[in-house]
Amino acid sequence: GENVEQHPSTLSVQEGDSAVIKCTYSDSASNYFPWYKQELGKRPQLIIDIRSNVGEKKDQRIAVTLNKTAKHFSLHITETQPEDSAVYFCAASKNYGGATNKLIFGTGTLLAVQP
Amino acid sequence: ETGVTQTPRHLVMGMTNKKSLKCEQHLGHNAMYWYKQSAKKPLELMFVYSLEERVENNSVPSRFSPECPNSSHLFLHLHTLQPEDSALYLCASSQAGGRSNEQFFGPGTRLTVL
Numbered sequence: 001g002e003n004v005e006q007h008p009s010t011l012s013v014q015e016g017d018s019a020v021i022k023c024t025y026s027d028s029a030s031n032y033f034p035w036y037k038q039e040l041g042k043r044p045q046l047i048i049d050i051r052s053n054v055g056e057k058k059d060q061r062i063a064v065t066l067n068k069t070a071k072h073f074s075l076h077i078t079e080t081q082p083e084d085s086a087v088y089f090c091a092a093s094k095n096y097g098g099a100t101n102k103l104i105f106g107t108g109t110l111l112a113v114q115p
Numbered sequence: 116e117t118g119v120t121q122t123p124r125h126l127v128m129g130m131t132n133k134k135s136l137k138c139e140q141h142l143g144h145n146a147m148y149w150y151k152q153s154a155k156k157p158l159e160l161m162f163v164y165s166l167e168e169r170v171e172n173n174s175v176p177s178r179f180s181p182e183c184p185n186s187s188h189l190f191l192h193l194h195t196l197q198p199e200d201s202a203l204y205l206c207a208s209s210q211a212g213g214r215s216n217e218q219f220f221g222p223g224t225r226l227t228v229l
Contacts, residue, residue: 004157032216043119043205043220044158089158093216100146100165101209101216105158 002027004092006106019077021109023090030092033073039086080113119221127227136191136224138206146211147189152203165211196228
């Protein structure tokens with residue numbers, strides 16, 4: 001079945017620096033790649049997603065890139081702020097638009113932004 | 116209340132107890148999910164209901180029993196659990212077949228099995 005690997009498990013950056021989190025997936029049929037942010041004690045929330053027919057997507061300070069050939073996708077956060085501190089999860093799915101959206105999650109990255 | 120709600124938020128139970136977790140979504144969605152979140156592990160999908168029919172069961176032990184009486188409510192019935200079942204149990208919902216695949220999560224139930 002699908003397997004998603006995520007690196008690094010922890011990431012510490014200075015406020016204002018950029019942060020990059022990388023994921024790889026195993027199933028070439030995967031067609032949807034969301035990123036979720038989970039602040040301490042709170043629920044996961046979608047921050048950005050990308051479909052397999054797009055190579056890059058940007059929303060203000062966050063961007064996601066997808067390399068289908070290498071089966072890699074990455075989250076980029078620029079000009080980091082302390083409120084970006086959280087656990088970030090990548091996920092992959094091959095059920096985009098289908099009856100269910102079965103997401104396979106990575107193990108998460110704890111991002112700490114130092115003021 | 117809006118979004119996805121879960122009750123109780125915290126639950127402590129013994130291995131011989133029977134309890135139920137409840138999830139309710141107020142988003143008009145037609146697919147609901149149970150996830151287990153343990154420390155240093157990825158979110159594990161336990162059950163998926165779409166259009167009130169169970170379509171996925173990832174070999175979860177029978178001591179976990181889901182119930183979906185309608186598209187807005189989802190239950191997880193628990194009995195004779197083990198200490199390793201202690202975790203955060205998250206419910207989520209989405210619109211099956213819609214343009215957006217976003218899953219909306221509830222706040223979770225923190226379960227401790229003694």
